[in-house]
Amino acid sequence: MLSIEDITVNYGSHTALKNATLRIPEGSFTGVIGPNGAGKSTLLKAMLGLVKTSSGNVNYRGKPLAQQRGLVGYVPQHNSVYWDFPATAxxxxxxGAVGDSDLKKRAARNTAVTAAIAKVAAQEFQNQQIGELSGGQKQRIFLARALVSNPPLLLLDEPLQGIDAIAGAQIIEVLRQNNKQQHTTIVMVHHDLASAADYFTHLALINKTVHTYDTAQNALTAAALEKVFGIPPQILYREQTRPQSQ
Incomplete structure (x- = not known):
């Protein structure tokens, strides 16, 4: 189990998360849902020890997660990455293989990298500079980076942000297969309520703290959605599906 207990994160005088508690079953595919500024990205960063917490702890399989970074694959939010870094895909x-004792030898590392790239169908552009790729291609490469060492835990911060529906469907299929076949525990920040029940086995609804955690079918109640988003769900869904102006 992945256990988050009473996590509080402050940025100066601003409280991004307060007493967030969450217990995620091994082998689940959990979506983290909430409005903008709800603390979704902060929650993932706190789990990894990337931001300082004022209180609380995060344990995975009975030990502090920050001491087990080799067991975690992480995909950061797209806009937090420096895409002009001079490296090929x-x-x-x-x-992603750095620090994995099983991948120290070049042959083993090359085999794992090739397999990860094939898993996300990125063979055609693997030798291009990362900054030259489309949004969907970049996200696939960062997903491959997270998968290369076959970690038992994946933390993904809006991996579908800014990409088209086809690329998004491809990424979700890769994650589903990894979840089912490798029994990988996946925690993914997501913004689209309409697809949430189809994508995930479990959902965490958060807004500064965790308000609801349940199976995907049980979490999306009208009362829970209105509490987290502050507006009735019928208006919320209508706003999310309204075409955006160009």
Whole structure:
């Protein structure tokens, strides 16, 4: 089990998360849902020890998660990455093997990198500079980087942000297969309520703290959605599906 207990994160005088508690079953595919500024990205960063917490702890399989970074694959939010870094897509994927004792030998590392790239169907552009790729291609490469060492836990911060529906469907299918076949525990920040029940086995609804955690079918109640988003769900769904102006 992945256990988050009473996590509080403050940025100066601003409280991003307060007493967030969450217990995620091994082998689940959990979506983290909430409005903008709800603390979704902060929650993932706190789990990894990337931001300082004022209180609380995060344990995975009975030990502090921050001490087990080798068991975690992480895909950061798209806009937090420096995309002009001078490296090919394949070199970026290979960075995910750093620190894995099973992948120290070049042959083993190359085999793992090739397999991860194939898993996300990125063979055609693996030798291009990362900054030259489309949004969907970049996200696939960072997913391959997270998968290269076959970690039992994946933390993904809006991996579908800014990409088209086809690329998004491809990424979700890769994650589903990894979840089912490798029994990988996946925690993914997501913004689209309409697809949430189809994508995930469990959902965490958060807004500064965790308000609801349940199976995907049980979490999306009208009362829970209105509490987290502050507006009735019928208006919320209508706003999310309204075409955006160009």
């Amino acid at each position: 394949r070199e970026i994927v290979a960075m």
